[in-house]
Amino acid sequence: MQLQAFLSVLSTLVLGSLASPAAYMFANTPTAPSDNAVLSPQSLTLTALVSKDGLSGLECWVLTPALVSSTAEGTIGALSYSNLGALGNSSYDLFTELTNAGLHNAPAPQYVIILRGQGELSFPSADPANVTLTGNYTLHAGDILIVQDTAELSFRGHNSVWQPGTSTLQLPFASGAAPEHVVLHEGGCKRPHM
Secondary structure, three states: OHHHHHHHHHHHHHHHHHOOHHHHHEOOOOOOOOOOOOOOEOOOEEEEEEEEOOEEEEEEEEEOOOOEEOOOOOOOOOEEOOOOOOEOOOEEEEEOOOEEEEEEOOOOOEEEEEEEOEEEEEEEOOOOOOOOEEEEEEEEOOOEEEEOOOOOOOOOOEEEEEOOOEEEEEEEEOOOOOOOEEEEEEOOOOOOOO
């Protein structure tokens, strides 16, 4: 019996060391969730619009430190992340018609929160003569995007198309720097905010 217990612990350690960085995001998640099982995330994950080698693209980030149980009046027991950072002059936008914003850069490093509606991001190639946009990523109501592809970092920026009725908040980082994070993978998060 001791050998079986030892092998079980050993296999858990070996498999755990091979797991992706996303593996630590969920605590107490059942291995075979029932219909009423609730995922208990440990960290907040967000899609980040970044620049690499002068081109805009997406990464999936996990913000650090981890979520904690709130002790604040009105949110007691809720999972809370209190390190969003100081914010600058924020704005609200309402797209009243289908809007293709064209290629543009972020005006400043910031959060963009999709309050209602839907948008789609796409990206140009390095060749200015190539007008093809690729890498479409859809944003939905409730999504929080970190945007950092400013003109100083990205030569061509990104394109965004907003559906009629979409509303967003733009919340620039007062310091110009995004919160502490770990990059989970390239490309947008498949399950943001968990």
